[in-house]
Amino acid sequence: MGKNTSGTAAASKVNGFDRWFQITARGSTVGAEIRGGFTTFMAMAYIVVLNPLILTGATDVTGERLSLVGVTTMTAFSAFIATTVMGAVGRVPLALAAALTVNAVVAYQIAPNVTWAQAMGLVVLEGLLIVVLAISGARAAIMNAIPRDLKYAIGAGLGLFIALIGLVNAGFVTRRPDADGTTVPVVLGSGGELQGWPIAVFVIGLLLTIALWGRRVPGAVMISIVVATVLGIVVESVASPGGWGLVTPTMPDRVFAAPDFSLFGQVDLFGAFTHLGLVTVVVFLFTLVLSGFFDAMGTIIAVSDEAGLVDDKGRMPGIGRVLSIDGAAAAFGGVTSSSANTVFVESAAGVGDGARTGLASVVTGLLFGATMFLVPLAAVVPQQAAAPALVLVGGLMVAQVRNIDFTDTEIAIPAFLILAITPFTYSVTSGVGAGIIAFVLLKTVRGKWREPGWLLWIVTLVFVAYFGIHGIEVLFG
Template identity: 90%
Template sequence: MTKAASETKKVNAFDRWFRITERGSTVGAEVRGGFTTFMAMAYILVLNPLILTGATDVTGERLSLVGVTTMTAFSAFIATVIMGAIGRVPLALAAALTVNAVVAYQIAPHVTWAQAMGLVVLEGILIMILALSGARTAIMNAIPRDLKYAIGAGLGLFIALIGLVNAGFVTRRPDSDGTTVPVVLGSGGELQGWPIVVFLIGLLLMIALWGRKVPGAVMISIVVATVLGIVIETVASPGGWGLVTPTVPERIFAAPDFSLFGQVDLFGAFTHLSIVTVIVFLFTLVLSGFFDAMGTIIAVSDEAGLVKKDGKMPGMGLVLSIDGAAAAFGGVTSSSANTVFVESAAGVGDGARTGLASVVTGSLFGLAMFLVPLAAVVPQQAAAPALVLVGGLMCAQMRHIDWTNVEISLPAFLILAITPFTYSVTAGVGAGIIAFVLLKAVRGKWREPGWLLWIVALVFVAYFGINALGQLG
């Protein structure tokens, strides 16, 4: 065989594996789409560390900012390349904003970080089992579609509130000197200081760029706000930035920090919490990760022309299994559960149709591991606008809820209100499901929720009653 013939054969094998020609794409289009997806979701390298390092575990310990940033990039690198090379679809994965907030603000305060990440690993394993066994269909059917929308929107409100609090735009009651309202504007009821100015400029710029559909709008705004923060800190030294003070980094490149890799206590949470509490935490993690992944995979794949007329996508089981494995791997790296990012649609819109685009995106995350010093100078005020924007976009799911049906509207409202007000996704989801089955029962429709949802509701009743039962005992 001649050298030319051999090279042609390799190219053909490469093309066949990724189905580039079959899906009407080109290598150039896939590379371009991969870059676009990375630019659209690169903000997670800033936001995930911001969320995870903004909370403390039961011992008062915080995760390392540099370590979390490295692990966020590394985890996204491995998960996305595998999805591209094996799943062969243009779907990129990284730490899920709907899960990391649950891990940081709901689970970590009750256990150690290693134990919290152990629950993330178990979540990923459960998602894989659900994907492979077909049980996902039963769970999907058990929870009403409208309540799923409410859960997604409630998470959006939660994430947006975290962004506002991290930026200092609002202050939660425990931090506001005995005020009698849940949150107050700024500090003591008014906005003060240059850091708030940076947040407001970053937010307005991000909204403007997003409205103009500028590619990489989120990342561009974070960079601009960070540069503005560095200039202000250099000239005025106002302080008040929180966890990170924006200063010119001493270096751009640095060796990755893998110190958090493998810091997992798989079953330690069971020794600190009741079995019911652990089950509810796991249920919340699975709920947050599993359904978001399903919706995103279908939506992005449909846009890429990979969904058949019957609404099914070939290879869905494999894609969901990879998503579950990626979630578990996120726990192993202490970067929280990975999931498919809806920003993958940006790459699809720019021509991506195959897994080659994901390989490109993943490789860029791999390169980002060596640029951690740049991410480590981003103040909360520069990154928080992305939380507000993403949270607001997630709230768009509310439009699908049937607000005219009291059996849906009241449970949905409880989910939407309780989730951000209590800083607890579990509390919001639990209240909504209990209200749903109760309303069905009192209206003579107790069979409609199905036995599985009744069991879930009883688990939540036990969860809310744990403290009272403990006092009775």
């Protein structure tokens, strides 16, 4: 009797675990989930290196830079918490970490105008807004307000922006000084030529990244970063060429170190409103929400569909809960000063390797947690080794242009403006604003002014105020 009771209890525990994650119901196994979790981690672990390099590559309005070690720790910690919660509570095989579409906006567009604490405060507010949108049903109104083709253009424009940042960080593209009298604003390498070992490391890293990605090698980006970093360490130790930028690749004194939590909680929620004014802050928040919310929507549906979690009507059960966690994770990224977290498309790598449940995400999250103790290794990666990842990811995002109908007169020019102005001005806000204004203008002159809807008209007026902010300030003193 005692043995039977014990066996029944053990089976109940196993069944309870299985039922929570729906492992059997989704046709998976614990082994497949663990394997999928490892695969997803390998596919996106590069963000622990890449995010700190992007954020520490910029200065805030006071000229301050974030600590490289601190941001690295917080990037891993933030991904650990967000991904584990998504797995345990959301119960889907979706992993989260610092969004490349948002950190570039924070580093190169928002931070130069405010302090880092104020910039991260806006990230927290962005996440909270996404949560509100997710649970209120307002997301449907926003999704319907912006034409699908312009959403694709925003994603592709962000891709061009990210790729350009990678090329500039590596020194592959540089600004030509105005003093030389030429009208060419940017050139290849130094003075129109590729020179030096750092550039060679970047080129080799980029070619390797492309080759591994083309061969569908799991963890291709991370492998390329590691190989290029090792090559950089060897080159620096033998030739000492210098010119690496922010990080010179040298062997660290130690591999393991205690995590640096000094950046945790360094947030000023409302300081940006006093510093910049209401209109500018609203536009910044709109851009952050747009970048984070819509990218997450597309990724969640795409990866979940591949995992067989979307029904025949294109609906995903529990989508509200998943979107709420995604928004809360974005806000948590601001609290940790690692920028907003979002669902990574690399989650598809784990799904392709068998992941079907949230258990895989719990595994991925725990691996990110372990990474917090390996920060010294991340601090030796030069920009030339990490930049190829930006170029590749940017290129993959640009592929969204295939979905844009350039034969549509009312779409072609607005989409083009988003694609062109976003990287040319180093400003996602400017690109999105120009595209939406052009779209509403074309609708109006063609006698269709009602079609954009009142919400998009409000957004358009916000962007008009943004572009004319200097004139408004002069007018009102």
